[in-house]
Amino acid sequence: MARKVTTRRKLVMTAIAWVLGIMIFFPILWTFLTSFKTEADAIASPPQFLFFHWTLENYHEVQSRSDYFKHFSNSVIISFGSTLIGLIIAIPSAWAMAFAPTKKTKDVLMWMLSTKMMPPVGALIPIYLLFQSFGLLDSRIGLVMVLTLINLPIIVWMLYTYFKEIPGEILEAARMDGASLMKEIAYVLTPMAVPGIASTLLLNIILAWNEAFWTLNLTASKAAPLTTFIASYSSPEGLFYAKLSAASTMAIAPILILGWFSQKQLVRGLTFGAVK
Amino acid sequence: MGSISLQKVSKVFGEAKVIPSIDLDINNGEFVVFVGPSGCGKSTLLRLIAGLEDVSGGKVVIDGKDATDAAPSERGLAMVFQSYALYPHMSVRNNIAFPLKMAGMPKEEIDKKVSDAARVLNLTDYLERKPRQLSGGQRQRVAIGRAIVRQPSAFLFDEPLSNLDAALRVNMRLEISELHQQLKTTMIYVTHDQVEAMTMADKIVVLNRGNIEQVGSPLELYRSPRNLFVAGFIGSPKMNLISGDYARAQNAATIGIRPEHVSLSTSDGDWRGTVTVAEHLGSDTFLHVNADGVGPITVRAGGEFGVKHGDTVFITPDKSRMHRFDDKGLAIPAAA
Numbered sequence: 001m002a003r004k005v006t007t008r009r010k011l012v013m014t015a016i017a018w019v020l021g022i023m024i025f026f027p028i029l030w031t032f033l034t035s036f037k038t039e040a041d042a043i044a045s046p047p048q049f050l051f052f053h054w055t056l057e058n059y060h061e062v063q064s065r066s067d068y069f070k071h072f073s074n075s076v077i078i079s080f081g082s083t084l085i086g087l088i089i090a091i092p093s094a095w096a097m098a099f100a101p102t103k104k105t106k107d108v109l110m111w112m113l114s115t116k117m118m119p120p121v122g123a124l125i126p127i128y129l130l131f132q133s134f135g136l137l138d139s140r141i142g143l144v145m146v147l148t149l150i151n152l153p154i155i156v157w158m159l160y161t162y163f164k165e166i167p168g169e170i171l172e173a174a175r176m177d178g179a180s181l182m183k184e185i186a187y188v189l190t191p192m193a194v195p196g197i198a199s200t201l202l203l204n205i206i207l208a209w210n211e212a213f214w215t216l217n218l219t220a221s222k223a224a225p226l227t228t229f230i231a232s233y234s235s236p237e238g239l240f241y242a243k244l245s246a247a248s249t250m251a252i253a254p255i256l257i258l259g260w261f262s263q264k265q266l267v268r269g270l271t272f273g274a275v276k
Numbered sequence: 277m278g279s280i281s282l283q284k285v286s287k288v289f290g291e292a293k294v295i296p297s298i299d300l301d302i303n304n305g306e307f308v309v310f311v312g313p314s315g316c317g318k319s320t321l322l323r324l325i326a327g328l329e330d331v332s333g334g335k336v337v338i339d340g341k342d343a344t345d346a347a348p349s350e351r352g353l354a355m356v357f358q359s360y361a362l363y364p365h366m367s368v369r370n371n372i373a374f375p376l377k378m379a380g381m382p383k384e385e386i387d388k389k390v391s392d393a394a395r396v397l398n399l400t401d402y403l404e405r406k407p408r409q410l411s412g413g414q415r416q417r418v419a420i421g422r423a424i425v426r427q428p429s430a431f432l433f434d435e436p437l438s439n440l441d442a443a444l445r446v447n448m449r450l451e452i453s454e455l456h457q458q459l460k461t462t463m464i465y466v467t468h469d470q471v472e473a474m475t476m477a478d479k480i481v482v483l484n485r486g487n488i489e490q491v492g493s494p495l496e497l498y499r500s501p502r503n504l505f506v507a508g509f510i511g512s513p514k515m516n517l518i519s520g521d522y523a524r525a526q527n528a529a530t531i532g533i534r535p536e537h538v539s540l541s542t543s544d545g546d547w548r549g550t551v552t553v554a555e556h557l558g559s560d561t562f563l564h565v566n567a568d569g570v571g572p573i574t575v576r577a578g579g580e581f582g583v584k585h586g587d588t589v590f591i592t593p594d595k596s597r598m599h600r601f602d603d604k605g606l607a608i609p610a611a612a
Binding site: 167169170172173174175176177178179180183187188191192 | 326327328347348349353354355357358359361362363364365374375378379422426432
């Protein structure tokens, strides 16, 4: 018997959902609004919500002081690059583990996941020294390598759970129907695997885009992505909230737009394994 | 076209010997059913024939050619899976057309064959739908359609009806039998349901723990089971198996008598017993009787035999239809 949902219950639930949603969204909204304030209005007390002097001055200032597009292109290269390389390595490995598992497969998966349990700072010194000796500090290629390795376990896990959902019998049916390995991959496997690969791709681009620990520690200026761009407004000359907000808005806008247009894939990606 | 021969075929998974060694000949055009309890190796045997599993030893010969090392796609066999295994991203039309496309057939010919198959299987109105928009029975038909379009030398069915409800199962059973009459193509059908085996097969292969217990027509197996396993497996309700003094008196370790070969009376007979359960099916009545000195016996009586729990009845086995088994469980041939 289905549980009876009363109107009151529905109203309460909706209200709770809205409150939670607004709580989560509020800091982003506040940052967005602050980016249009003057520095004085930004720290005014009591804070002003909408009725302040709207200005684009912060954006001009930020762009003139540091080159947004350089950071933007660094972010794009680092996040897309690391995700693509990650996928190239992860697709065959996840494939092998999903369709030809051995006794050790579960252990290998666990081991990969366990690398995510260590705080990254624990590996900072050795990696920093390695980067130094190989001349990789402040290079995009170095960052692509590090982020690929950092996100690889997640990519493999996600793909593994997706591939697991593809029933083996369908692949066997294709073989019985006369498909060669190449045709099996082209006509049956790929169409069934693409949604999973797309969600993994999206989620990992976002993770790599937002990654701040390694990008802040391993870059100075040349290879610095948007995370560094934001951070550069938080300290040198004291805090400038309005400019910091403008920089943040500019940094998160591209990924927010990407996320907006791929919501459906993304939700599936974030709940991977949970939804059949 | 469509003869299959297994020669000393064996299959080992790790340490487990799933199939020790099997020899079997399947003639062209036969409807062969592999039947047995779950885990008896029947599906494995089918997959060995299909080429989806590699044999650990022995040979698989299809149409006189050694196909032991041939890939599944090269064996010219079509398979219908228990889960139907339809391609979820393709329409019904493309699902059925897939094997033809793989064979590189020209488009007009594919279209014609697909619409022919769809007509035979009542799928014409559903050709543009996706598998998820179909009912279980329709999906099963699509799976069969995909198998028949390319005119394989043999069809392999792996428990194709076990996901359907009871009424639909009876229907599809008929449809598959009719299909076999029409196509006259070799069919190998795996099931754990002895009723499906009895009703559909030309030849039944009874498997138990990877060994063939007996091969024969449904009536051969019914009339003369070679051992206790086959005796207990074929027939519904199950054959009554009686051991003890009564069996010893007949020079056997176990006596088998089918429920339908026992006559029933309310006044006199060989054994006196008490009815524990009476199952009224309308056409038949199955009585579970606790017979004095013999034990529980199932008896098939006429549809309107009016007895109920606790009644006393007298039962007499038909001695000419009795099966005798020795202490190894093997049937003792009737003295001529």
